[in-house]
Amino acid sequence: MAEKTIMLCCAAGMSTSLLVSKMQKAAESDGIDAEIFAAAADADAKLEEKHPDVLMLGPQVRYMEGQFKSKLSIPVEVINMQDYGMMNGEKVLREAVKLIG
Template sequence: MAEKTIMLVCAAGMSTSLLVSKMQKAAEADGIDAEIFATAASDADAKLAEKNPDILMLGPQVRYMLSDFQKRVDIPVEVINMQDYGMMNGEKVLREAEASMAK
């Protein structure tokens, strides 16, 4: 089992799949034991219950869901920076997740 579990949520779960891949590569390169996965907003509740993530990161296109998730879960919930998302900067998004989990 991974030390940390990072869940990314986007509208359909497809656009974050490349970002997940880049985040996994960055984690492996830095020796970070993390399970990173993406899901569609419509499947988020089921995945929260199934995977019990340490942090929930929302794609910019679903940032309107931030306050709803913050009220319902007892883990950090962050919106992925739009520029990092657009550039698929997996390393930077991973750093943001780590910083939020460390708070």
Template sequence: MAKKTIMLVCSAGMSTSLLVSKMQKAAEADGVEAEIFATASTDADNKLAEKHPDILMLGPQVRFMLAGFQQKCPNIPVEVIDMQDYGMMNGEKVLREAVRAIDAQ
């Protein structure tokens, strides 16, 4: 299985950093090779160009940016993280969603 690059975007990049560490733990437990990172919405374009992620996941607070990112990234899935999973910092579930979307591509 190829390594998956998962990019999370939120307003400031702070709240998602906890989610990133929970997703990394879940990836290790599931044997998924993944590079998972978070960035602020203001720096998202730079990170897209630099990291070429396999999926872009938006925090619920930046869901209004969905259409814009879908236009910018026609070759990768762009999804909004489920608000409940985000609120509970359910890294396992968010990771599974990301892997499912990448594999479905």
């Protein structure tokens, strides 16, 4: 089992899957033991199944931030739009790790 579990949530899962792979590469090169995965419509089921340490939301689903924050006891954060658009896996990974503490 990974030391850190990071969940990304977006509208359809396409672009977030690419960001997940970039984050995984960054984690490997930084020696961070993390399980990173994406979810879309199945977000609630994935939360129950995987029990992530942090939930990062794609900018397109930022409207869900309050809803997730009210029902979860983990950090919930919207991914910086520029980092998301540039698929900057390293910066998004660093932000997730910082939120986990």
